[in-house]
Amino acid sequence: YGSTRPERILAEVKRKATRGDARSVVDTIDQYCRHQEWAMNVGDEKGTILDSIVCEVKPRAMLELGTYCGYSAVRIASLLPPNSRLITMEFNPVFAAIARQVIAWAGVEDKVVLIEGPSGDWIPKMKKEFGLTSFDLVFLDHWKDCYLPDTKLMEECGLLRTGSILVADNVICPGAPDYLEYVRGSPRYESKYFRSHLEYTTVEDGIEKSVFLG
Numbered sequence: 001y002g003s004t005r006p007e008r009i010l011a012e013v014k015r016k017a018t019r020g021d022a023r024s025v026v027d028t029i030d031q032y033c034r035h036q037e038w039a040m041n042v043g044d045e046k047g048t049i050l051d052s053i054v055c056e057v058k059p060r061a062m063l064e065l066g067t068y069c070g071y072s073a074v075r076i077a078s079l080l081p082p083n084s085r086l087i088t089m090e091f092n093p094v095f096a097a098i099a100r101q102v103i104a105w106a107g108v109e110d111k112v113v114l115i116e117g118p119s120g121d122w123i124p125k126m127k128k129e130f131g132l133t134s135f136d137l138v139f140l141d142h143w144k145d146c147y148l149p150d151t152k153l154m155e156e157c158g159l160l161r162t163g164s165i166l167v168a169d170n171v172i173c174p175g176a177p178d179y180l181e182y183v184r185g186s187p188r189y190e191s192k193y194f195r196s197h198l199e200y201t202t203v204e205d206g207i208e209k210s211v212f213l214g
């Protein structure tokens with residue numbers, strides 16, 4: 001009774017993952033969600049694509065929209081160079097509380113800043129609150145109908161510079177058609193689709209990588 005899926009995922013991490021070992025936290029969540037109960041983490045297959053982009057970009061300042069249980073925050077933070085920061089936004093307090101514990105268990109809390117609140121409120125405050133000029137890399141994995149409005153908001157707030165990269169999960173399933181049309185159609189973006197599968201399934205899904213050209 002009572003326990004939520006994120007709470008069960010956290011319990012599994014505390015039971016099975018090695019404290020301070022980010023990889024074991026990622027692997028524990030993947031095992032649990034593949035064999036016990038599915039959850040909307042970016043997962044191991046798409047996660048590998050995300051890893052390669054993070055390693056290529058070596059972002060100093062990275063933003064994630066939609067923390068959920070903290071799976072991708074842990075995955076990303078474990079690859080960040082020193083003095084780099086991942087800012088991740090989560091507006092559901094229950095999910096934020098779980099994610100904080102998952103991030104702490106993985107031992108990456110010094111690389112992750114979890115902001116509890118809606119992206120629409122916080123994006124306009126980022127520069128002032130965090131002394132940021134722009135983000136090198138943004139991972140979009142929150143409500144799919146918010147990808148486009150939040151991208152436009154980031155543009156308007158001057159949070160994207162020439163070369164900033166947007167990485168969007170689920171552009172096929174559940175899909176973000178208005179976002180895809182925008183980044184693929186706009187002369188201000190160079191977009192590329194990485195075909196993959198919906199986490200822990202054989203259903204097609206993919207990641208869209210879009211470079212902002214300024």
Ligand SMILES: CCCNc1ncnc2c1ncn2[C@@H]1O[C@H](/C=C/CNC(=O)c2cc(-c3ccc(F)cc3)cc(O)c2O)[C@@H](O)[C@H]1O
Nearest residue numbers: 040066068089090091092095118119141142143146173174
């Ligand atoms: C104010 C709304 C916009 N701003 C926001 N600001 C901060 N956090 C936000 C957020 N929106 C949503 N969130 C949070 O992100 C998370 C939401 C993610 C939405 N993701 C999906 O719906 C999703 C769904 C699927 C999925 C695919 C197939 C299927 F049959 C069922 C589900 C797969 C995925 O990989 C997904 O990412 C939650 O933790 C939510 O609380």
Ligand SMILES: [Mg+2]
Nearest residue numbers: 042141169170
């Ligand atoms: Mg997703």
